Amino acid sequence: MSDKNRHGRSRLSWRTVLIILVIFLLYAYGLQVTKVDLQEPLEPRRQENLVSLLRDLAQPDFFSHDTETRNTAVSIHMPCPGEIKGTQVTIEGREALMVPNCATTTQDRIRISGEGFQPNADGVLAWRPIGATTSRRLADFKVSPDGQIDVTFTMPDIRPTEEAQKIEIVEILSRRITGLSDTTMEALDKIVETVLMALMASTIGTILAIPLSFFAASNLMRDVKAPLAGIMAGVILAPIMGGLGWWAANSAAQPLLGLIGQNLQFLRTDLGFFNFIGNFIFVLLEMMMQLLPLAIALIGALLAVSLGGRFGQQAAMHMAEAPARILTFALTIGGTAVLFIIIAYSLNWINLFGIREFLPEATAAQIKLFAIPGLVLGGIAGLLSLRASPKYHYAIGILIYTLTRGVFNGVRSIEPLMMGFVFVIWVGLGPFAGIMALTLHSMADLGKLFSEQVENINQGPVEAVTATGANFTQSIVYAVVPQITPHYIAYIFYRWDINVRMSTIIGFVGGGGIGFVLNRTINLTAYSQASVMIIAIAVVVTILDNISARIRSRII
Amino acid sequence: MLKVQNLTKVYEDGTVALKDVSFEVPDGQFVAVIGLSGSGKSTLLRCINRLIEPTSGEIWWNDTHISHISGEELRRARRQIGMIFQHFNLVDRSSVLTNVLSGRLGYINSMSSILGRFPEEDVQRAYTSLARVGIRDKANNLADELSGGQRQRVGIARALMQEPQMILADEPVASLDPALAHSIMRHLLQINQEDNITVLCSLHFLDLVQQYSTRAIALNEGQLVFDGTPQEIDDDKFVEIYGREAERIG
Ligand SMILES: Nc1ncnc2c1ncn2[C@@H]1O[C@H](COP(=O)(O)OP(=O)(O)OP(=O)(O)O)[C@@H](O)[C@H]1O
Ligand SMILES: [Mg+2]
Numbered sequence: 001m002s003d004k005n006r007h008g009r010s011r012l013s014w015r016t017v018l019i020i021l022v023i024f025l026l027y028a029y030g031l032q033v034t035k036v037d038l039q040e041p042l043e044p045r046r047q048e049n050l051v052s053l054l055r056d057l058a059q060p061d062f063f064s065h066d067t068e069t070r071n072t073a074v075s076i077h078m079p080c081p082g083e084i085k086g087t088q089v090t091i092e093g094r095e096a097l098m099v100p101n102c103a104t105t106t107q108d109r110i111r112i113s114g115e116g117f118q119p120n121a122d123g124v125l126a127w128r129p130i131g132a133t134t135s136r137r138l139a140d141f142k143v144s145p146d147g148q149i150d151v152t153f154t155m156p157d158i159r160p161t162e163e164a165q166k167i168e169i170v171e172i173l174s175r176r177i178t179g180l181s182d183t184t185m186e187a188l189d190k191i192v193e194t195v196l197m198a199l200m201a202s203t204i205g206t207i208l209a210i211p212l213s214f215f216a217a218s219n220l221m222r223d224v225k226a227p228l229a230g231i232m233a234g235v236i237l238a239p240i241m242g243g244l245g246w247w248a249a250n251s252a253a254q255p256l257l258g259l260i261g262q263n264l265q266f267l268r269t270d271l272g273f274f275n276f277i278g279n280f281i282f283v284l285l286e287m288m289m290q291l292l293p294l295a296i297a298l299i300g301a302l303l304a305v306s307l308g309g310r311f312g313q314q315a316a317m318h319m320a321e322a323p324a325r326i327l328t329f330a331l332t333i334g335g336t337a338v339l340f341i342i343i344a345y346s347l348n349w350i351n352l353f354g355i356r357e358f359l360p361e362a363t364a365a366q367i368k369l370f371a372i373p374g375l376v377l378g379g380i381a382g383l384l385s386l387r388a389s390p391k392y393h394y395a396i397g398i399l400i401y402t403l404t405r406g407v408f409n410g411v412r413s414i415e416p417l418m419m420g421f422v423f424v425i426w427v428g429l430g431p432f433a434g435i436m437a438l439t440l441h442s443m444a445d446l447g448k449l450f451s452e453q454v455e456n457i458n459q460g461p462v463e464a465v466t467a468t469g470a471n472f473t474q475s476i477v478y479a480v481v482p483q484i485t486p487h488y489i490a491y492i493f494y495r496w497d498i499n500v501r502m503s504t505i506i507g508f509v510g511g512g513g514i515g516f517v518l519n520r521t522i523n524l525t526a527y528s529q530a531s532v533m534i535i536a537i538a539v540v541v542t543i544l545d546n547i548s549a550r551i552r553s554r555i556i
Numbered sequence: 557m558l559k560v561q562n563l564t565k566v567y568e569d570g571t572v573a574l575k576d577v578s579f580e581v582p583d584g585q586f587v588a589v590i591g592l593s594g595s596g597k598s599t600l601l602r603c604i605n606r607l608i609e610p611t612s613g614e615i616w617w618n619d620t621h622i623s624h625i626s627g628e629e630l631r632r633a634r635r636q637i638g639m640i641f642q643h644f645n646l647v648d649r650s651s652v653l654t655n656v657l658s659g660r661l662g663y664i665n666s667m668s669s670i671l672g673r674f675p676e677e678d679v680q681r682a683y684t685s686l687a688r689v690g691i692r693d694k695a696n697n698l699a700d701e702l703s704g705g706q707r708q709r710v711g712i713a714r715a716l717m718q719e720p721q722m723i724l725a726d727e728p729v730a731s732l733d734p735a736l737a738h739s740i741m742r743h744l745l746q747i748n749q750e751d752n753i754t755v756l757c758s759l760h761f762l763d764l765v766q767q768y769s770t771r772a773i774a775l776n777e778g779q780l781v782f783d784g785t786p787q788e789i790d791d792d793k794f795v796e797i798y799g800r801e802a803e804r805i806g
Contacts, residue, residue, distance in 0.1 A: 469635030469662020
């Protein structure tokens with residue numbers, strides 16, 4: 001016994017040493033791969049950059065100011081026109097001395113000192129390019145209490161000219177806040193856009209996720225079983241009825257869309273202040289009309305599945321063995337062929353691995369081409385189907401569950417940033433692309449969370465309601481929905497909060513919202529403006545985080 | 557009349573929960589199902605309304621071949637058979653009235669039930685059922701605001717909504733204290749006698765069996781080991797049903 005123990009311990013310690021060794025090697029390699037360089041951050045140039053960035057960020061551009069300034073201009077030459085010396089200017093009692101008064105290269109250090117300036121005033125040195133109306137900041141300074149200044153600057157990237165350039169010594173004599181800056185106004189505008197984007201994405205995502213979440217709940221789908229005849233009848237009917245639904249709804253929706261476009265434009269233009277409400281209604285109507293064919297097609301397909309399922313079930317259960325077998329055989333051939341054609345057609349459409357090259361161009365010819373292998377496969381499946389009794393109930397629910405779960409997990413694992421990118425290409429720059437990306441991601445994410453909620457419900461009430469003779473739909477409405485509703489509501493808020501954060505990122509690829517502006521200000525190195533955006537995001541995220549936590553704790 | 561023939565249930569993990577069980581229950585009987593924990597009582601009751609799929613054997617309910625129907629037919633059979641559970645199985649976040657009304661789902665179509673619309677006479681029936689078990693005043697409470705005894709009465713009211721011809725009760729009083737247990741059993745007995753509803757009720761305590769049932773069937777490891785009146789359970793039979801180690805207390 002003790003021998004065995006000792007043996008066990010020594011094995012364990014060997015394993016520990018091995019693990020430590022592996023971890024050590026992992027980090028050593030990691031350091032090399034990630035190019036950690038401890039010298040770079042310590043370089044003075046880098047540190048200067050960091051300090052100036054942090055200082056800009058620390059001065060968010062919240063307010064617009066009314067500033068009174070006084071300029072003192074000094075001329076400078078580049079390149080040096082001969083002898084190098086200093087320049088002295090005297091204006092209204094202010095004296096400034098610039099040494100040297102010319103530069104040979106753009107990196108020369110030049111010093112300006114002077115006296116007679118307004119004590120304690122803040123100021124900047126600026127270079128005004130020839131013919132320009134705005135100037136570029138070179139350095140900051142502060143006038144000493146006795147009116148003296150002493151600043152050094154680096155010659156900026158000036159192209160050599162004959163004419164003299166102007167360096168301005170700008171004192172800020174007084175500064176009054178006159179209101180909110182344009183940056184603040186834009187931040188407010190965009191943060192509202194962001195919050196609404198996130199809200200819309202969460203809401204639409206939820207609406208789509210709710211029905212799907214039931215298909216991804218194993219406890220509900222486990223019991224969904226049907227004889228093969230029912231399943232295959234559904235498979236055959238679904239594309240037919242779905243297609244018919246699409247065609248019918250589309251032919252009805254197109255003229256209606258036209259009518260809306262012609263007759264309801266006044267909603268967005270003639271309501272004055274309430275235009276935004278009119279626009280909302282207009283967009284809703286338009287969206288409904290565009291989604292109508294899709295919805296009708298889906299309903300048609302679902303109806304087909306339920307009808308086909310019922311027909312196949314009744315037939316398989318009530319027909320005599322032999323005809324039931326023949327029916328199952330025939331339906332299996334048809335169903336498999338239809339499935340094959342649909343899958344092959346979609347792969348062809350997306351041109352997987354470039355298969356288009358090898359296929360005819362016309363749709364009809366393609367379908368004919370797919371039909372042959374489809375029917376062959378169908379024949380094989382049909383023969384296989386004969387091995388079991390036509391009354392055998394296949395666990396089709398588990399298949400649906402696996403597929404839905406798989407899609408959820410797949411879509412969830414794609415970064416919303418990537419989705420934003422795709423949608424920006426599809427529908428153009430702006431918040432609409434952002435909404436679509438976030439909606440898609442929310443749908444998958446919520447669908448998964450919701451279905452886990454459904455799996456965690458108390459099964460007892462479902463059993464009880466089923467025992468009263470309720471059907472599948474009724475047992476969901478009466479025994480499942482009441483148990484999950486509070487969790488679903490809580491998740492909507494949780495997702496809203498997440499979507500606000502995500503939409504700031506999606507903005508970087510052009511998906512609208514405040515992230516779009518943040519990206520722009522950063523690219524323009526306008527860091528004190530970027531600071532405003534960052535603060536706005538932080539504030540809103542904190543507030544939403546709080547609200548959503550509070551609502552969640554109240555509901556659940 | 558319920559007829560169970562050669563009923564066998566083997567779970568997916570290989571557990572044989574019922575082995576070749578056969579018995580008949582004429583209308584109006586109050587039958588106690590007894591046996592040790594794990595002997596298959598719940599499995600038997602759930603096979604009768606097909607909450608559990610039997611592995612083999614036949615179940616007849618009047619003219620309905622319960623073990624061989626599905627879909628709409630199964631629903632119609634189920635709505636004639638009420639069920640009461642040890643843990644009540646109410647929907648906690650719904651009102652008592654909604655819980656009771658859900659007993660009526662087998663009679664109304666999907667569309668109106670999704671919209672929550674029950675015919676006026678069903679609502680009246682729900683109040684009557686609640687009154688019958690003495691908790692009409694709790695109709696608008698949430699189910700989880702009720703005490704255990706009250707919750708089981710809601711369970712009974714829900715079963716009554718089905719206008720059942722038979723009630724399956726799976727240890728209906730096992731989570732209740734003895735006083736409440738007797739009150740629930742009295743309600744069941746009253747329903748059995750006044751409405752001539754067959755009751756099949758699994759029970760753990762022999763005194764309850766003797767006080768309320770007219771007949772007892774006993775399971776031991778999935779096999780039917782006794783079928784007779786409660787009075788016939790003498791010491792020998794007791795050992796046969798519950799095993800050597802068990803001691804008679806009831
Ligand atoms: N879903 C299941 N899967 C596998 N085995 C099961 C399952 N349900 C029950 N069993 C087993 O079947 C046997 C009978 O169980 P059952 O619940 O019918 O007994 P019971 O008499 O109702 O017991 P109790 O008095 O504890 O409720 C037990 O051995 C149990 O472990
Ligand atoms: Mg049990």
